[in-house]
Amino acid sequence: MNEERKGLKEKITNSDIWRSIxxxxxxxxxxxxxxxxxxxxxxxxxxxxxxxHALNFRFTWCMGGITFLMFLVTAVTGVLLMxxxxxxxxxxxxxxxxxxxxxxxxxxxxxxxxxxxHGMVISVMLHMFRVFLTGSYKKPREFNWAVGVILLLVTFFxxxxxxxxxxxxxxxxxxxxxxxxxxxxxVLGHEGPFAPQDITQSNDVRFALLAGTIVGxxxxxxxxxxxxxxxPLLASVLMALHFWRVRKDGGxxxxx
Amino acid sequence: MEHFLALVxxxxxxxxxxxxxLIPYFMWxxxxxxxxxxxxxxxxDAELNDKVYVWPYLCRNEFICAIIxxxxxxxxxIMIDAPLEEPSDPTKTPNPSKAPWYxxxxxxxxxxxxxxxxxxxxxxxxxxxxxxxxYIDINPKxxxxxxxxxxPFALAVFSFGFIVLWIVLMIVGTFLRGPGWNFFAPWxxxxxxxxxxxxxxxxxxxxxxxxxxxxxxxxxxVVAGYFxxxxxxxxxxxxxxxxxxxxxxxxxxxxxxxxxxxxxxPIKMILRIFFNVKYIWVSPWFNI
Numbered sequence: 001m002n003e004e005r006k007g008l009k010e011k012i013t014n015s016d017i018w019r020s021i022x023x024x025x026x027x028x029x030x031x032x033x034x035x036x037x038x039x040x041x042x043x044x045x046x047x048x049x050x051x052x053h054a055l056n057f058r059f060t061w062c063m064g065g066i067t068f069l070m071f072l073v074t075a076v077t078g079v080l081l082m083x084x085x086x087x088x089x090x091x092x093x094x095x096x097x098x099x100x101x102x103x104x105x106x107x108x109x110x111x112x113x114x115x116x117x118h119g120m121v122i123s124v125m126l127h128m129f130r131v132f133l134t135g136s137y138k139k140p141r142e143f144n145w146a147v148g149v150i151l152l153l154v155t156f157f158x159x160x161x162x163x164x165x166x167x168x169x170x171x172x173x174x175x176x177x178x179x180x181x182x183x184x185x186x187v188l189g190h191e192g193p194f195a196p197q198d199i200t201q202s203n204d205v206r207f208a209l210l211a212g213t214i215v216g217x218x219x220x221x222x223x224x225x226x227x228x229x230x231x232p233l234l235a236s237v238l239m240a241l242h243f244w245r246v247r248k249d250g251g252x253x254x255x256x
Numbered sequence: 257m258e259h260f261l262a263l264v265x266x267x268x269x270x271x272x273x274x275x276x277x278l279i280p281y282f283m284w285x286x287x288x289x290x291x292x293x294x295x296x297x298x299x300x301d302a303e304l305n306d307k308v309y310v311w312p313y314l315c316r317n318e319f320i321c322a323i324i325x326x327x328x329x330x331x332x333x334i335m336i337d338a339p340l341e342e343p344s345d346p347t348k349t350p351n352p353s354k355a356p357w358y359x360x361x362x363x364x365x366x367x368x369x370x371x372x373x374x375x376x377x378x379x380x381x382x383x384x385x386x387x388x389x390x391y392i393d394i395n396p397k398x399x400x401x402x403x404x405x406x407x408p409f410a411l412a413v414f415s416f417g418f419i420v421l422w423i424v425l426m427i428v429g430t431f432l433r434g435p436g437w438n439f440f441a442p443w444x445x446x447x448x449x450x451x452x453x454x455x456x457x458x459x460x461x462x463x464x465x466x467x468x469x470x471x472x473x474x475x476x477x478v479v480a481g482y483f484x485x486x487x488x489x490x491x492x493x494x495x496x497x498x499x500x501x502x503x504x505x506x507x508x509x510x511x512x513x514x515x516x517x518x519x520x521x522p523i524k525m526i527l528r529i530f531f532n533v534k535y536i537w538v539s540p541w542f543n544i
Contacts, residue, residue, distance in 0.1 A: 181375025
């Protein structure tokens with residue numbers, strides 16, 4: 001009976017179909033460990049081997065990975081939220097209410113999206129703090145640190161554009177306050193120093209951000225598109241670059 | 257007290273409570289490792305080149321970490337609901353109006369500087385300064401491990417900027433600012449009609465200068481004098497300091513400018529809080 005089962009197992013795992021999907025077995029060898037990483041699209045981001053201290057939670061704090069995980073959570077929950085949300089002044093607030101009260105698990109979905117976003121802001125700041133404390137920005141990782149700083153900004157901007165979408169008092173005034181500073185941009189803001197005469201509140205840098213002189217329906221649409229399409233795309237591209245450079249610049253921070 | 261409690265328990269402020277716990281924890285964690293490195297010496301090459309297979313060792317860690325984080329996030333999402341206030345109304349301004357919590361350090365800076373500095377120039381310089389860090393920090397030591405002894409200046413400057421000027425200001429902006437962006441201690445009642453005497457005067461006024469032109473010139477001299485501390489120090493020390501020679505003039509200018517700009521914030525805060533100074537330099541075009 002056992003022999004028969006073994007024979008059947010081998011027949012299956014040796015079949016052309018099985019071999020076309022799974023490229024390696026599951027034996028306990030270094031070769032298989034290496035193949036596991038190299039031949040898996042989701043894992044090939046890793047090198048086959050890392051230095052031992054990279055496993056140490058006390059060293060890495062796991063913050064870079066957590067940031068990426070939070071990004072994935074917001075991406076998945078965000079796509080689901082988009083099914084129930086219309087970015088217009090008439091519907092935005094109602095849709096969020098509808099989501100909270102009538103959609104099964106709608107409230108949970110929204111909570112996860114919001115808290116993952118806040119978690120991402122925290123973890124990205126702590127990640128930067130850790131990278132600084134371990135001197136991991138030093139040669140040859142200078143450029144990757146710069147990419148990381150831009151990613152920090154992108155994270156803030158993602159969170160900020162998302163803040164407006166519920167279209168409630170909290171969202172409206174937080175974004176109003178947050179964008180008010182753009183009025184005072186030197187030269188480009190109508191209240192900033194050295195602003196030319198023809199820079200007014202309807203053509204300055206704040207107008208470009210808000211698509212209006214105050215936060216309004218067109219701001220909502222603009223922030224929605226930035227939040228759901230433009231900035232996540234930019235973040236993805238920069239993350240790809242960031243992770244690639246981690247590999248190319250000598251792997252997770254050790255002295256190099 | 258009730259206002260403070262209401263603020264602390266606000267769902268959107270949970271991240272700040274988490275930060276209050278996380279930052280000291282990670283500072284302690286890194287301090288312990290740094291002290292150990294400083295006592296036992298830098299890890300050897302053999303130790304750092306000791307390699308292990310990513311599968312299963314690193315993947316296992318990542319997987320466990322992801323599970324724990326998702327658990328925390330799941331519990332957080334079940335326990336605490338995301339806030340939804342009344343529909344937006346442009347005619348009804350809440351007092352105080354606050355930006356999202358991660359921008360509150362910037363909003364807090366608005367107390368001390370005009371919007372064009374606090375809202376545009378300083379954030380721009382923070383970004384530029386952060387990007388510049390690897391290029392101006394030429395100390396080759398302390399790469400890939402925690403240490404204090406090998407890079408005390410870099411650590412002190414960054415930690416001061418991050419902890420005091422970013423995190424603490426964020427916490428002050430979130431928890432201790434009430435109506436009119438006035439400062440309220442946790443036990444104080446948030447009085448929307450609080451009368452705050454406008455006793456702030458310009459620095460030139462404190463020095464007895466009354467004419468606008470002289471005040472403008474005085475302010476220029478003070479600000480230029482402040483920023484010339486950098487070059488003067490360079491001229492004074494360049495022959496005797498090997499560090500300055502290695503750093504080079506261009507890097508030195510960038511370092512001293514960024515450092516002095518960063519320190520301008522706490523200096524202005526002290527001048528405002530203890531000496532009621534409004535502006536240091538009043539000119540027809542801008543005020544600093």
